[in-house]
Amino acid sequence: xxxxxxxxxxxxxxxxxxxxxxxxxxxxxxxxxxxxxxxxxxxxxxxxxxxxxxxxxxxxxxxxxxxxxxxxxxxxxxxxxxxxxxxxxxxxxxxxxxxxxxxxxxxxxxxxxxxxxxxxxxxxxxxxxxxxxxxxxxxxxxxxxxxxxxxxxxxxxxxxxxxxxxxxxxxxxxxxxxxxxxxxxxxxxxxxxxxxxxxxxxxxxxxxxxxxxxxxxxxxxxxxxxxxxxxxxxxxxxxxxxxxxxxxxxxxxxxxxxxxxxxxxxxxxxxxxxxxxxxxxxxxxxxxxxxxxxxxxxxxxxxxxxxxxxxxxxxxxxxxxxxxxxxxxxxxxxxxxxxxxxxxxxxxxxxxxxxxxxxxxxxxxxxxxxxxxxxxxxxxxxxxxxxxxxxxxxxxxxxxxxxxxxxxxxxxxxxxxxxxxxxxxxxxxxxxxxxxxxxxxxxxxxxxxxxxxxxxxxxxxxxxxxxxxxxxxxxxxxxxxxxxxxxxxxxxxxxxxxxxxxxxxxxxxxxxxxxxxxxxxxxxxxxxxxxxxxxxxxxxxxxxxxxxxxxxxxxxxxxxxxxxxxxxxxxxxxxxxxxxxxxxxxxxxxxxxxxxxxxxxxxxxxxxxxxxxxxxxxxxxxxxxxxxxx
Amino acid sequence: xxxxxxxxxxxxxxxxxxxxxxxxxxxxxxxxxxxxxxxxxxxxxxxxxxxxxxxxxxxxxxxxxxxxxxxxxxxxxxxxxxxxxxxxxxxxxxxxxxxxxxxxxxxxxxxxxxxxxxxxxxxxxxxxxxxxxxxxxxxxxxxxxxxxxxxxxxxxxxxxxxxxxxxxxxxxxxxxxxxxxxxxxxxxxxxxxxxxxxxxxxxxxxxxxxxxxxxxxxxxxxxxxxxxxxxxxxxxxxxxxxxxxxxxxxxxxxxxxxx
Numbered sequence: 067x068x069x070x071x072x073x074x075x076x077x078x079x080x081x082x083x084x085x086x087x088x089x090x091x092x093x094x095x096x097x098x099x100x101x102x103x104x105x106x107x108x109x110x111x112x113x114x115x116x117x118x119x120x121x122x123x124x125x126x127x128x129x130x131x132x133x134x135x136x137x138x139x140x141x142x143x144x145x146x147x148x149x150x151x152x153x154x155x156x157x158x159x160x161x162x163x164x165x166x167x168x169x170x171x172x173x174x175x176x177x178x179x180x181x182x183x184x185x186x187x188x189x190x191x192x193x194x195x196x197x198x199x200x201x202x203x204x205x206x207x208x209x210x211x212x213x214x215x216x217x218x219x220x221x222x223x224x225x226x227x228x229x230x231x232x233x234x235x236x237x238x239x240x241x242x243x244x245x246x247x248x249x250x251x252x253x254x255x256x257x258x259x260x261x262x263x264x265x266x267x268x269x270x271x272x273x274x275x276x277x278x279x280x281x282x283x284x285x286x287x288x289x290x291x292x293x294x295x296x297x298x299x300x301x302x303x304x305x306x307x308x309x310x311x312x313x314x315x316x317x318x319x320x321x322x323x324x325x326x327x328x329x330x331x332x333x334x335x336x337x338x339x340x341x342x343x344x345x346x347x348x349x350x351x352x353x354x355x356x357x358x359x360x361x362x363x364x365x366x367x368x369x370x371x372x373x374x375x376x377x378x379x380x381x382x383x384x385x386x387x388x389x390x391x392x393x394x395x396x397x398x399x400x401x402x403x404x405x406x407x408x409x410x411x412x413x414x415x416x417x418x419x420x421x422x423x424x425x426x427x428x429x430x431x432x433x434x435x436x437x438x439x440x441x442x443x444x445x446x447x448x449x450x451x452x453x454x455x456x457x458x459x460x461x462x463x464x465x466x467x468x469x470x471x472x473x474x475x476x477x478x479x480x481x482x483x484x485x486x487x488x489x490x491x492x493x494x495x496x497x498x499x500x501x502x503x504x505x506x507x508x509x510x511x512x513x514x515x516x517x518x519x520x521x522x523x524x525x526x527x528x529x530x531x532x533x534x535x536x537x538x539x540x541x542x543x544x545x546x547x548x549x550x551x552x553x554x555x556x557x558x559x560x561x562x563x564x565x566x567x568x569x570x571x572x573x574x575x576x577x578x579x580x581x582x583x584x585x586x587x588x589x590x591x592x593x594x595x596x597x598x599x600x601x602x603x604x605x606x607x608x609x610x611x612x613x614x615x616x617x618x619x620x621x622x623x624x625x626x627x628x629x630x631x632x633x634x635x636x637x638x639x640x641x642x643x644x645x646x647x648x649x650x651x652x653x654x655x656x657x658x659x660x661x662x663x664x665x666x667x668x669x670x671x672x673x674x675x676x677x678x679x680x681x682x683x684x685x686x687x688x689x690x691x692x693x694x695x696x
Numbered sequence: 697x698x699x700x701x702x703x704x705x706x707x708x709x710x711x712x713x714x715x716x717x718x719x720x721x722x723x724x725x726x727x728x729x730x731x732x733x734x735x736x737x738x739x740x741x742x743x744x745x746x747x748x749x750x751x752x753x754x755x756x757x758x759x760x761x762x763x764x765x766x767x768x769x770x771x772x773x774x775x776x777x778x779x780x781x782x783x784x785x786x787x788x789x790x791x792x793x794x795x796x797x798x799x800x801x802x803x804x805x806x807x808x809x810x811x812x813x814x815x816x817x818x819x820x821x822x823x824x825x826x827x828x829x830x831x832x833x834x835x836x837x838x839x840x841x842x843x844x845x846x847x848x849x850x851x852x853x854x855x856x857x858x859x860x861x862x863x864x865x866x867x868x869x870x871x872x873x874x875x876x877x878x879x880x881x882x883x884x885x886x887x888x889x890x891x892x893x894x895x896x897x898x899x900x901x902x903x904x905x906x907x908x909x910x911x912x913x914x915x916x917x918x919x920x921x922x923x924x925x926x927x928x929x930x931x932x933x934x935x936x937x938x939x940x941x942x943x944x945x946x947x948x949x950x951x952x953x954x955x
Contacts, residue, residue: 553820554813565787571771572800628791
């Protein structure tokens with residue numbers, strides 16, 4: 067009994083309260099904007115590391131260091147809000163803003179990596195290390211500080227929202243932004259206020275829990291993921307729900323670790339979430355404005371149409387192909403060629419994402435999970451059972467299809483952020499299974515000794531042979547997808563993306579098309595994952611985990627969504643840059659985040675899309691001039 | 697009884713909360729006819745459309761489409777039976793060209809499957825070419841062919857409404873429901889629309905149109921159904937309706953009827 071209580075208290079203090087604080091930040095911003103800010107978790111880490119600098123490095127006393135660290139965090143939040151989040155809200159659909167916040171998360175993590183390095187940090191507790199004994203249960207004194215902070219935050223939030231005029235304005239924005247604006251409320255300022263306030267709450271939360279846990283640059287992902295799960299269990303937008311959800315997920319995680327296995331703790335917590343989502347698709351304390359975000363059907367979707375067809379498109383395609391065929395002769399074998407192979411392999415997966423997100427408009431935060439399924443299935447069958455790689459690839463594809471089907475059926479009822487969340491949870495579930503199933507996957511240290519890809523007796527063991535294999539696969543896939551996307555199938559997907567009601571009125575079976583897009587996407591990711599494992603001869607969980615999913619979203623958006631060819635440039639840019647400029651590696655995380663955010667804000671059609679539009683404009687002008695001349 | 701009517705609505709009712717939006721509405725649309733539904737704002741015209749296409753479920757009543765009940769069928773099933781509608785606020789698909797928007801209407805006419813399209817099979821390409829030719833012809837008829845490669849949402853409101861009608865026609869409907877197609881159209885565009893509608897009638901397509909433009913209604917329709925406060929106020933030929941006191945009351949006001 068004592069052990070149970072001990073675990074529950076640890077779960078509450080170690081995880082539950084931070085998750086609750088992150089979830090509160092989510093709900094606050096969601097209430098005012100209708101968007102979840104996934105960068106929330108990074109503010110916790112930023113606050114804690116700033117506190118480390120002020121308290122440990124500069125030796126300031128806690129009562130001085132804490133407010134400074136909190137205010138600096140809020141100021142960073144204010145800057146990011148004013149520079150990125152608020153402008154994005156004005157011109158992007160909510161689902162794109164959600165994607166943009168994944169970029170903000172990566173951006174802050176990249177900045178932390180540069181500023182503080184990748185080592186973990188821990189702060190000294192405020193009142194000594196000795197825990198107090200209450201009825202035989204040990205509680206660290208920091209626990210009381212954490213508990214007190216949460217109470218202060220909740221009471222403060224309640225007072226602000228329920229008792230002040232600013233709170234009333236915030237609530238008005240939540241109910242109806244347009245009406246609030248017409249009533250003279252500065253919606254932009256209120257949005258900014260909620261964003262900075264959420265950053266402040268996150269920062270304070272991170273600061274007070276840092277003494278009982280250790281934090282490094284990428285802990286923001288962890289907080290964001292579990293905070294998101296907490297808020298989904300509680301009900302997005304509900305403050306009570308956020309706190310309860312945070313506690314539930316924190317405690318169940320510790321219970322799973324205590325009674326089953328710490329390796330499966332995350333998997334069990336995520337399983338719990340999926341059960342909750344199926345049982346109560348809107349959480350337990352659903353509140354706040356109900357808005358749909360599952361498709362990009364808002365009027366704000368206003369992007370130019372990118373078409374490179376006719377003779378120009380053909381010439382461009384042939385030139386690109388000729389360049390790709392000739393490249394290995396100009397490159398020294400080694401780093402760069404190897405990066406090109408990886409570019410091709412990742413491009414296959416991002417192509418799938420382009421069908422699912424770019425064409426069908428379905429948000430997916432779990433693309434890497436299908437890479438993991440394909441990669442591990444093929445690798446395990448080849449390594450442990452000596453089966454031919456083609457059989458492994460096929461088995462991976464079948465498994466991925468089954469997983470995609472089950473996930474789609476489970477999420478068919480889900481809407482908006484809950485759908486995005488389900489894909490994230492699925493990704494995290496696969497992550498933790500890859501880590502937890504030590505015997506088959508090799509656990510965190512990875513699976514070694516994977517053979518090269520081979521067909522019959524021919525092994526693709528050199529980078530050059532692999533390069534041409536991947537190139538052939540890519541050409542076939544791009545041609546096939548172009549055929550489908552420029553015909554009835556692609557039109558139906560695009561119709562579903564923007565207006566499901568109108569699509570259904572024309573006879574489009576909306577669930578069926580969503581399912582097919584998900585199926586295509588998972589097959590391509592699975593194939594990509596298998597090739598990835600065969601090429602590296604090694605596969606570890608972090609090569610195909612959730613940060614990889616986020617990275618692929620950045621590649622897609624930077625290259626140009628819905629263009630099929632565009633993502634190639636996004637993948638190439640983010641894969642080749644660190645190879646070409648070695649010193650750039652340290653800045654890669656920052657650059658990935660910054661490019662994703664910048665693309666959304668200033669190049670919504672991506673590099674390729676923008677180039678295509680300019681080319682078309684130039685061609686038109688030339689034609690007009692020629693006509694005028696003759 | 698001869699051939700089944702295109703649409704037979706009997707005792708249709710739907711309440712939103714305590715408000716009876718539609719109450720005991722009964723009307724018949726003969727095959728091949730053009731029926732106009734008119735009535736003041738809030739009379740329930742669009743609600744009738746939404747009930748017929750099952751965007752909302754009716755509380756009571758029966759809807760027969762060529763003798764087949766539509767109750768409980770999904771919107772895409774209803775579309776596949778040959779009943780296609782447009783929306784009051786034009787719902788052109790953003791991110792698609794004018795031509796693509798028109799082609800999207802032919803969704804049920806695309807017979808090549810995903811794999812045939814992926815393999816660029818000649819049959820799939822031919823189908824695309826034929827549909828494109830048909831779409832171009834219709835776009836030409838409404839004067840939109842010059843904008844075929846522009847974004848559909850870049851068209852002015854009138855153009856978007858015409859595009860939506862073209863999109864619906866691409867589905868080769870047996871019955872076409874048009875929700876205020878002339879709203880937002882200027883005079884030339886209204887003429888284009890009238891021309892299009894007579895072409896539609898010549899093709900033997902049955903049409904129901906909700907419309908406020910009285911001269912358009914009176915010039916093109918065979919039958920007029922007047923809705924007022926969720927109930928049928930009158931129905932008959934355009935000439936009869938123009939004389940009907942209840943119609944004048946519904947439009948001009950109850951207290952001011954001086955005959």
